[in-house]
Amino acid sequence: MSKKVLIVGGVAGGASAAARLRRLDEEAHIIMFERDPYISFANCGLPYYIGGSIQDRSKLLVQTPEAMHKRFNIDVRIQSEVVSIDPVNKKVRVESIEKGSYEESYDALILSPGAKPIRPNLPGIESSKIHMLRNIPDTDKIKTKVAAEGTRSAVVIGGGFIGVEMAENLREAGLEVSLIEAGPQILAPFDTEMSSILAKELDEHDVNLIFSDMVQGFAEVGEQIEVQLASGTVLQSDMVLLAIGVSPDTSFLKDSGLEFGPRGHILVNERMETNLDQVYAVGDAVEVVDFVNGTKTAIPLAGPANKQGRIAADNVSGLGTTYKGSQGTSIIKVFGVTGASTGNNEKTLQRLGLPYHVIYVHPSSHATYYPGATPISMKLIFDPKGTVLGAQAVGYSGVDKRIDDIATVIRFRGTVTDLTELELSYAPPYSSAKDPVNMAGFAAENILKGMTTVFDPKDLEGRDNNNTILVDVRSEIEHANGHIEGSINIPVDDLRGRLSELDPSKEIWVYCQVGLRGYTASRILQQKGFRVKNLTGGYKTYQLSKYSPKKKDSLTPNAGISAARKEIAATGAPAGTDTASAAGNANATAFAANSSASVSTPAKQESDLTPDSVLDACGLCCPGPLIQVKMSMDPLLDGQVLKVTASDPGFYEDIKAWARMSKHTLLQLTKLPTGMIEAYLRKGITADSVPAGAQPVQTSNASTMVVFSGDLDKAIASFIIANGAASSGKKVTMFFTFWGLNIIRKDEKVPVNKNIIGKMFGAMMPRGSRKLTLSNMNMMGMGSKMIRSVMKNNNVSSLEELIQMAVDQGVEIVACQMSMDLMGITREELIDGVGIGGVGYYLGQADQSSHNLFI
Numbered sequence: 108m109s110k111k112v113l114i115v116g117g118v119a120g121g122a123s124a125a126a127r128l129r130r131l132d133e134e135a136h137i138i139m140f141e142r143d144p145y146i147s148f149a150n151c152g153l154p155y156y157i158g159g160s161i162q163d164r165s166k167l168l169v170q171t172p173e174a175m176h177k178r179f180n181i182d183v184r185i186q187s188e189v190v191s192i193d194p195v196n197k198k199v200r201v202e203s204i205e206k207g208s209y210e211e212s213y214d215a216l217i218l219s220p221g222a223k224p225i226r227p228n229l230p231g232i233e234s235s236k237i238h239m240l241r242n243i244p245d246t247d248k249i250k251t252k253v254a255a256e257g258t259r260s261a262v263v264i265g266g267g268f269i270g271v272e273m274a275e276n277l278r279e280a281g282l283e284v285s286l287i288e289a290g291p292q293i294l295a296p297f298d299t300e301m302s303s304i305l306a307k308e309l310d311e312h313d314v315n316l317i318f319s320d321m322v323q324g325f326a327e328v329g330e331q332i333e334v335q336l337a338s339g340t341v342l343q344s345d346m347v348l349l350a351i352g353v354s355p356d357t358s359f360l361k362d363s364g365l366e367f368g369p370r371g372h373i374l375v376n377e378r379m380e381t382n383l384d385q386v387y388a389v390g391d392a393v394e395v396v397d398f399v400n401g402t403k404t405a406i407p408l409a410g411p412a413n414k415q416g417r418i419a420a421d422n423v424s425g426l427g428t429t430y431k432g433s434q435g436t437s438i439i440k441v442f443g444v445t446g447a448s449t450g451n452n453e454k455t456l457q458r459l460g461l462p463y464h465v466i467y468v469h470p471s472s473h474a475t476y477y478p479g480a481t482p483i484s485m486k487l488i489f490d491p492k493g494t495v496l497g498a499q500a501v502g503y504s505g506v507d508k509r510i511d512d513i514a515t516v517i518r519f520r521g522t523v524t525d526l527t528e529l530e531l532s533y534a535p536p537y538s539s540a541k542d543p544v545n546m547a548g549f550a551a552e553n554i555l556k557g558m559t560t561v562f563d564p565k566d567l568e569g570r571d572n573n574n575t576i577l578v579d580v581r582s583e584i585e586h587a588n589g590h591i592e593g594s595i596n597i598p599v600d601d602l603r604g605r606l607s608e609l610d611p612s613k614e615i616w617v618y619c620q621v622g623l624r625g626y627t628a629s630r631i632l633q634q635k636g637f638r639v640k641n642l643t644g645g646y647k648t649y650q651l652s653k654y655s656p657k658k659k660d661s662l663t664p665n666a667g668i669s670a671a672r673k674e675i676a677a678t679g680a681p682a683g684t685d686t687a688s689a690a691g692n693a694n695a696t697a698f699a700a701n702s703s704a705s706v707s708t709p710a711k712q713e714s715d716l717t718p719d720s721v722l723d724a725c726g727l728c729c730p731g732p733l734i735q736v737k738m739s740m741d742p743l744l745d746g747q748v749l750k751v752t753a754s755d756p757g758f759y760e761d762i763k764a765w766a767r768m769s770k771h772t773l774l775q776l777t778k779l780p781t782g783m784i785e786a787y788l789r790k791g792i793t794a795d796s797v798p799a800g801a802q803p804v805q806t807s808n809a810s811t812m813v814v815f816s817g818d819l820d821k822a823i824a825s826f827i828i829a830n831g832a833a834s835s836g837k838k839v840t841m842f843f844t845f846w847g848l849n850i851i852r853k854d855e856k857v858p859v860n861k862n863i864i865g866k867m868f869g870a871m872m873p874r875g876s877r878k879l880t881l882s883n884m885n886m887m888g889m890g891s892k893m894i895r896s897v898m899k900n901n902n903v904s905s906l907e908e909l910i911q912m913a914v915d916q917g918v919e920i921v922a923c924q925m926s927m928d929l930m931g932i933t934r935e936e937l938i939d940g941v942g943i944g945g946v947g948y949y950l951g952q953a954d955q956s957s958h959n960l961f962i
Contacts, residue, residue: 109136110215112216114217114219115219116140117141119413121217123412125137128420131421138182143242146171148167148168150242154276158275160276187204187205188203190359194383198213199213216385216386217389217419218373218392220392221392222356223353229322229324232325237347238348238349239349249346261345262287263286264287265288265352266286266287266318267294270348271294272440278314293309300648301499303654308442308444322334323335330345331345355372355392355405357392374394375388387423390407391407395411395415398432400451400496434449435449443503445501447509456496463496464488465643466622467485467644468487476900479504481503483502484500484644484647486644487547491555494521494522495521498513505538513526559633561641561643562616563642563648564651574613576610578615580619581598581624589646595608603631618646618649619645620645624645719748721750722739724753732753732758733831738834740769746789748774750786771792772791808837811952812841812961813961816882818881819876819891820883820894821882822847822876826909829841840956841913844925845923845930848923848932849876850879851910851922853874853937855874877907920940921943922944923944923945
């Protein structure tokens with residue numbers, strides 16, 4: 108006799124259970140009840156259909172009742188709601204639109220009722236302008252409202268996954284969006300400093316973020332709705348999307364005899380069995396075990412629900428399969444940035460009182476010399492024995508596979524040493540020889556082995572200023588651009604010679620930009636007898652921890668942008684069409700109209716911009732992109748347009764300043780979803796790009812530099828600055844004197860007549876740029892080789908290439924005649940193109956210069 112199995116609820120858990128059960132038992136009588144018209148749909152894709160990324164509604168329907176019956180011979184009963192169960196007589200009561208009220212018996216029952224959006228009891232909550240997203244009918248209502256004439260703004264309440272995805276997609280659909288979160292951050296699975304990267308992405312796409320404020324009520328005002336906050340703030344919009352969380356949809360089971368957890372979730376064992384005979388439960392309505400810490404929890408995710416449905420079917424069929432717990436691996440797209448997490452975060456571990464360590468690393472998504480590499484910020488959490496407890500990562504590319512790698516290690520109770528030993532696929536377009544996962548393992552292993560002691564940004568709040576010294580080991584320029592208050596600056600390359608400036612009785616807290624130089628400094632200090640800690644993740648992590656949303660002066664939507672974006676959302680125009688491009692670059696239009704570059708009128712949309720020349724500067728590091736821009740602009744005629752694509756994150760700000768200094772017009776500047784930066788520049792400044800009544804600023808267009816040092820690192824810096832100035836249109840003069848002359852000597856020996864002093868100097872001094880040594884950490888020439896190798900690996904031009912670039916750009920290179928005479932260097936020994944001059948010539952050039960540098 109065949110077994111009769113009833114399944115309550117479709118979508119993820121229920122549909123998976125039904126399909127698995129049929130594969131296991133061809134004779135079973137399987138009936139699936141679904142309250143709504145749709146039994147299996149892509150609920151995770153609903154926001155993207157609303158926003159226009161998914162254009163075909165039918166693609167949301169994973170399985171139809173007809174297809175399910177034809178393929179699996181399952182009796183699918185839609186618009187049939189199970190309202191109660193009778194476990195004693197093994198029956199359920201059904202309320203059906205088609206059949207009315209009736210009972211159905213079972214041999215086994217699988218419950219997959221899911222979770223429902225929380226709807227708080229607040230004044231005005233019943234307004235028809237308040238929407239929630241759970242199913243296809245909800246989606247259709249929201250889609251219709253978004254596309255309606257006059258809908259220009261929305262308020263999203265709740266900063267979880269649904270709230271953030273809906274904020275993004277409503278913005279993509281052309282609406283002005285505010286997102287309200289009662290807590291201090293969005294996306295609770297992430298710790299605050301990691302979620303701040305994702306919040307910043309929302310912020311930069313003009314989503315108005317309001318944190319630590321609670322909704323108190325709603326009120327309809329004409330055609331709009333007011334959202335009243337505890338702070339007294341009142342927001343007015345055309346619609347509200349409520350997404351403050353979900354609760355298990357189990358009210359129909361309250362008198363069934365089932366056991367429930369403290370928040371109403373069904374209690375199950377590892378075989379997904381409830382306390383009732385032959386009754387199983389799966390999905391968002393059940394309480395599960397946290398795989399990492401062993402406590403009871405609820406994790407409403409599609410992946411676990413599908414697995415649980417399969418396991419319940421296995422056990423109905425007697426296979427004895429077990430579910431070992433959920434670790435909450437999840438991922439989200441926020442415009443161009445991806446965030447992913449797995450395992451426990453710090454908040455969870457602190458709540459449970461479990462000991463742990465934390466490290467941060469900020470590697471690139473793949474080899475930096477291959478075009479398109481973008482940074483990934485990673486956080487790894489592990490216990491004192493090295494067992495990996497959790498990880499979080501945010502970046503433009505490669506985030507998913509790194510978190511999946513670590514999730515796999517967690518599933519096998521792996522350690523940070525396992526991370527260091529993972530042999531992961533490598534080719535320059537995809538990764539680095541030391542994958543970011545390996546790098547995170549190395550950093551963690553250094554802590555466990557006592558190689559370094561770290562602190563994180565929150566530890567700064569409790570730092571004892573009387574017994575510690577905070578040292579910034581970055582360069583002077585980096586320190587001047589921003590530093591942690593109270594820190595002194597001793598660059599790591601100068602550290603060995605400045606140890607006397609540090610009090611050995613105090614603990615030294617060091618930091619750099621991302622943690623690597625800080626680690627080197629900590630190793631130096633530790634071996635010199637100092638007590639030292641390094642800021643894990645460096646100043647970059649510190650900045651993440653200090654993020655707060657920008658205050659929006661106005662929430663008035665841009666009607667032009669709204670119309671373009673809403674057309675995409677309504678029509679489902681494919682990405683890449685002119686309409687999509689125009690809307691996708693709407694933020695660039697807003698930037699151009701308010702930028703500090705020479706633009707005062709709204710920029711043309713991309714579909715209106717036809718470049719006369721195209722430059723791919725991806726893979727180049729500063730100042731490479733600017734030099735290439737300069738070289739590409741030079742042959743253009745006034746008014747012609749250059750399109751530039753670059754991967755260097757600094758290019759976004761650099762090109763603004765370059766356009767201003769070089770008197771060109773920045774028409775449009777866009778950060779693409781891939782992390783690339785795209786700029787359109789018009790040669791020269793036309794009349795329509797100068798604000799009415801504006802007076803031109805008179806500045807000197809020249810720069811002079813005295814190069815006294817012959818050290819490799821200072822020579823590199825000199826030519827980077829010179830090339831950057833020249834690329835912005837400045838006339839640059841470099842005056843080489845004394846040891847600096849060695850930089851511009853030829854590499855090969857030149858047969859010239861010299862006196863004995865000249866021959867002695869010639870023998871002692873390095874001949875040409877390739878023989879130069881570092882000012883610090885030269886290590887008998889190893890330091891020079893290392894810095895050249897690092898430059899090559901990071902796609903930074905070599906010193907010799909920088910010198911040639913300077914010559915090609917017209918940089919005037921002048922050798923000091925007096926210094927040449929004193930050191931016995933002749934004109935024939937200098938590289939081609941070098942002029943000879945004296946102090947008077949230099950002073951004449953300096954007098955016409957806007958600034959002078961001495962290196």
